[in-house]
Amino acid sequence: MTRIDIPEGSPFGLANLPYGVFSTPGTEPRVGVRVADSVVDLSTTLGDDVFARPSLNAFMAQGRARWEEVRRRITELVSGDVPDAAVHPVGEVTMHLPVEVADYVDFYASEHHASNLGRLFRPNAEPLMPNWKHLPVGYHGRAGTVVVSGTDIVRPSGQRKAPDEDAPTFGECRRLDIEAELGFIVGTGSELGSAVPCDEFADRVFGAVLVNDWSARDIQAWEYVPLGPFLGKSFATSISPWVVPILALEAARVPTPAQDPEPLPYLRESEPWGLDIDLSVVWNGQEVTRPPYREMYWSPAQMLAHMTVNGATSRTGDLYASGTISGPAKEQRGAFIELTWGGREPVEVAGEQRTFLQDGDEVVISATAPGADGGRIGFGEVAGRIVPAKG
Known part of the structure; x- marks a missing residue:
């Protein structure tokens, strides 16, 4: 024994x-x-x-x-x-891979991240789109390319068009990025035509994992209007192998940031499910950012409620992710497109000035949260290494 x-x-x-x-x-x-x-x-x-x-x-x-x-x-x-x-x-x-992923949805729940990208992409307009503070914005991803930590990430290829190019070209992604996120796994699903209220979150969701939603920014920028992310996101999404039970996260609960305007009734929580989770992003052995999940505007309970409010089913094994986790400070930004301000402000990584990912780079995301015993509980890590494009 x-x-x-x-x-x-x-x-x-x-x-x-x-x-x-x-x-x-x-x-x-x-x-x-x-x-x-x-x-x-x-x-x-x-x-x-x-x-x-x-x-x-x-x-x-x-x-x-x-x-x-x-x-x-x-x-x-x-x-x-x-x-x-x-x-x-x-x-x-x-x-x-700890679960058979049924469906995959990715949200966009950080006000800081959404505002930063708005300033980058629409410098002469309001950073947030008019709907952003009224509903958790999201898109459906590809469940079949969710992979476990440690799986190599093949650099994707696709159409891309730089601002100074007259026409699109096909080739390897030039602006490969990460998104440090938290993912939630549905344990018990819901029937077609029914909605899951916010207050049923802890009865429906089994646990949480770390997510790296790898992003091909140049492919994404050319394709996403008008229907949103597609090939720039669908090539790979990495998750951590350990699923931290929702039952272990009670001690990490905090209020979400103030939501103004007040959400519509189906998005109101009697006890908010904000979470005090600290992430760390390490790029080639060097920590480059520490995103704080407690800054997320929309909670995972609100995300699940919105995902099902139209009667869409949820199923055992559904994975939905928070979207990039970013805080108000530069050293809290959860994507390299933010951290380097679109590539215009390189960061030093192991003695080099870097913007986007190169072949051979490795990114490791880890996280901890308060535990019921007064200590910290860990999520382990989600790691991935970039390998050259095929073909």
Whole structure:
């Protein structure tokens, strides 16, 4: 038997207990929980076939009461002796995509990010579009290109047209960017024709992951009028392998920034779901920005309510992301297009002046939040390395 040592200050203590899908050499992927620097195999310790599957979907679909029950059982389990065969050092396992992604929606919920891009793209107009403070703006992405942290990102190709060019050309993306985001995974869905109220958020959403929504800014700029992002976004979206339960984020709840004008009734929350989460973006080994999620104008509960208010279904495994997380200060901007002000203000990265991503670059996003025990809980990281375009 093994007694798992949880060092004081560990971001993966009993206040966290994030879920993931892992494998060891010669075994199939199954569900585990991270405790300190160990992964505990739930398929063997809890004796339930739902954890022997290669995704969290079946477990998530069982609903909040089941999530609470399993969390209590895991806490009791890892507080005592755990069978040796069920405990694996985190450095010796392979992590997989934790969920079968049903649908993917990306929002645009940071006022600071939206205002900065408005100033960049429309310098002689109001930074925010007229609808921005009335509804959470979003677009439907491509679920099939959501990948787990550590997956290489192939530089995309497509049509692009620079301002000084007379006609578009086809070729490799010249302005490859990141977007540091938080993603939310639906556990229990809703029926066609029904809407999910804000107050059902914690009963519907299972947990949160880190997201890097890779963005081809030159392809995006040429294609997005009038229907919005398409090929400039759909080539890859990376998520972290550990899903932090919503049950672990209660201690991180804070009010959202003041919303003026007051949202329409379906977007009003009785208890706001702002979250005090600090992110860090590391570019080639150097931290370049620290986006604060607490600055997000629209909450994840409001995003889910808006996503379903027209009667659209939500399904187990749906992923919806916050959009770029940015704060009011330059060192809090969550995308390189903002951080370098459209490429006009390079930042120093490992001794070089840089604007957008080059082949071989690696970006690692991590985050922590307040935990119920007074410490910090961790999300792990979402990492990706850029490799050359194919063909």
